[in-house]
Amino acid sequence: MQQSSDIEARLDRHPEPTRSALKRLRRLILDTAAATPGVDEVQEALRWGQPSYLTKTGSTIRIDAVSGSQYALFVHCQTNLLASFREIYGEALVYDGKRALIFDAAAPLDEDVVAHCIALALTYHSRKRGGARGGAPR
Template sequence: MDTYAFSDQAVADVFSSYPESAALKLLALRHLLLQTADSVVGLDNVTETLKWGEPSYLCPTGSTVRMDWKPKSPEHYALYFHCQTTLVETFRELYRDELEFDGKRAILFHLKAQLPTTAVAHCIELALSYHHRKRLPLLGAFQEV
């Protein structure tokens, strides 16, 4: 399914450590993130690494995006954002009826639910281009920057 090879063996090892149901969902989320970055002009040079033991994606134009599954919440997996940005606040304004949030830091997904790819791809795009958007209303969600 995934055409994006891991560039960091430590990241690959984390994905292989997840239970199969979580790993499949997180691999799909990883694919969506990398595919979104590839499709948006200016989102070059996405680096895949570990931060706090979690797969993390950095781009010079944006804010770090992390993803993880945790045993203490086995029915969920999440996409994490820097809590001192306006990212999750903006996502909540845009997608309050489509996405579930954890405070100011994450979008939560249920393992048994389908990934809402259109909304999540838009959130990823806004996060990875955050430095160009942070002063725009709703992060310039409906305009090119």
């Protein structure tokens, strides 16, 4: 597992306001993981040069800047996670195909909505095994 200082250094490479937005998203991922029943231990590491969050109960989440003040929360493109997010939240979120949610660092982040998407990703494998669906937001 990477040291959190490696993750911090990677995030610190980005200019403001993207740096602060990515750090808020990182904190939201870790807080959501801790607060979500059934989420196994989350390992934070650099994968493909991006801060990544891995757990046995869910699909890997990665975060990174994408362009200008935009940043993203990436999920595995072979899951149905983005389709589930679209079904639940429709046009309330910005999607990049089957792989990412896109945010703008200059705009407020709806933390309740994004935390629900994070919880769905972090429990993806356990829900898939149990046959549970995404359900309503927390």
